[in-house]
Amino acid sequence: MDYCDIQATNQQLVTMAMQNNTISKDDFKKYNIKHGLRNSNGTGVLVGITGICNVEGYTIEDGVKVPQEGRLYYRGIDIYNIVRHSDRRPGKRLFEETMFLLLFGQLPTACELESFNAMLDEYRNLPAGYTENMILKIPSHDIMNKLQRSILVLYSHDDRPDDLDMENLVLQCIKLIARVPTIISYGFQAKRHYFDHQSLFIHPPQNNLGTAENILYMIRSDNKYTETEAATLDLALVLHADHGGGNNSAFATHVVSSSGTDTYSAISTAVGCLKGPKHGGANIRVREMMLDLNANVDNIEDEAQLRDYLQKLINREAYDRSGLIYGIGHAVYTKSDPRSVVLKDKARELAAEKGKMNLFNLYESVERIGIELLKKAKGEHLDICANVDLYSGLVYQLLDIPQELYTPLFAVARVAGWCAHRIEQVMSDNKIIRPAYVCVSHEKEYIALDNR
Incomplete structure (x- = not known):
C-alpha cells in the first residue's frame, strides 16, 4: 500500500477550514442578508409573535428609528x-x-x-x-x-x-x-x-x-x-x-x-x-474586564487613568482586544436599560450598607466615561446605555456570590x-421554523481520488 509522503498537518486543516468556510461580506450585501437578523438601522427582523414579554428601546416613526427610554x-x-x-x-x-x-x-x-x-x-x-x-x-x-x-x-x-x-x-x-x-x-x-x-x-x-x-x-x-x-x-x-x-x-x-x-x-x-x-456570559466578561482594569490602572480614582484604559479597550489594546466595553450597549435598548437602572439603585444601596462605595463609584465612572468615549469614537448620534450585565455582576460581587x-x-x-x-x-404554531439561506458555492465536477 502506498502512503502519502506528506500528511496534512493540523495547521493545514485549519487553513482549509478557514478558507472554505468564510463568507464574503460582499455576498451578504449582494443578497441583502440581515446580519444577526438585524436590519440596517439596527432594528430586529420580525420573525414571530409573542404575548409573554415586550422589550422597548426605540420607536419607528416614518421609517426612522427614534431612541427612547427602555x-x-x-x-x-x-x-x-x-x-x-x-x-x-x-x-x-x-x-x-x-x-x-x-x-x-x-x-x-x-x-x-x-x-x-x-x-x-x-x-x-x-x-x-x-x-x-x-x-x-x-x-x-x-x-x-x-x-x-x-x-x-x-x-x-x-x-x-x-x-x-x-x-x-x-x-x-x-x-x-x-x-x-x-x-x-x-x-x-x-x-x-x-x-x-x-x-x-x-x-x-x-x-x-x-x-x-x-x-x-x-x-x-x-x-x-x-x-x-x-x-x-x-x-x-x-x-x-x-x-x-x-x-x-x-x-x-x-x-x-x-x-x-x-x-x-x-x-x-x-x-x-x-x-x-x-448573551448571558457577558456578566462574567464585565467582571473579568474590571479585574483587568484594576490590575492595569494604578489609581482607579484617577479619572484620567480610567479614561486612558477605557480608550485602550475601544482601540483593541487592552483586555481581550475585542474593541468592546462590556456592560455598555444593547441590541434593543438605546437611552436606558430598565434592568440596569433598577440594579444600579440596588448596587448603590448595597455598597453603602457594606462600606464599598468606592467600588460602586468605579462602576459608575466606567459607565459615564465609557459612554462618552464610545460616542466620540462612533459619532455623537449614537444612543447607548449601560446594560444589565454591568451592574448585575457588581450586585453579585457585593453579595459575595462566586x-x-x-x-x-x-x-x-x-x-x-x-x-x-x-x-x-x-x-x-405547529409549523417548523425553517428560514432560507442563499448558497454561494458554485457547481463543481467530482474528481476521482486518484486524480486529485
Missing part, C-alpha cells in the same frame, strides 16, 4: 411596577409570582401562589441517585456545561418525556424550574471540591423558602444569609426572568420547540445559548421565560 413588560405589566413591590412581599418572594405570571399569563391569587410554591417545594429535590451519578461523579469546571448536561439527563427520569400534552408539558416545566437552582448549587459545590480542592457541602433544598433563599442556603457552607441578601437576589432573578421572544436563547427555544422535540432538549439548547459571552455562578444564576431566572416560550410555541 421599557420591559411581562405579560403587559411594566417591570418597574413589578419591582417596586420587591421589598413589600412576605418572605421576599417576588420571583415566584413573576414566574407564575410568565407561565400562565396572569398574576396569581394568594391561593394560586401558595399552591405554586408548594409544587416548587415538592420538586426541588433531585431524583434518587441523580446527585451522586450525574453531578458528583461527572463534575465540570463550568457550571453552565454541567447544567446543560444535567437537564438532558432528566429526560431519563421522566416517564413521559416526549409527551406534548399540555398537562404533561406544564408539569415538566414546573419540575425544571424547581430543579435548576438545585442543579447549579450542587454543580458549584462539586466544582469547588473536585477542581478547587475545597470541602464538599451538599445541602438539600428547604421547604417554605423561595428560590433566592434556597440558592443562598445551598451554595454557602454555613447556610446563612441575610434578609437583604435574599431580597436582592430575588430582585435580580425577577429582572432576568425573560426578555422577549427575539433574544438569542428564547428564539432558540422557539426554533427547537417547533421541531416537535422534547422539553429537555429545548431547554438545554437555551442553556447553551445563554452560556455564550455575547463569579462562576453569575451566568448560572441568569439561567435560574431565565428558565421560567424559556418554559413560557416553549408552551407558547407548542400551543400556537
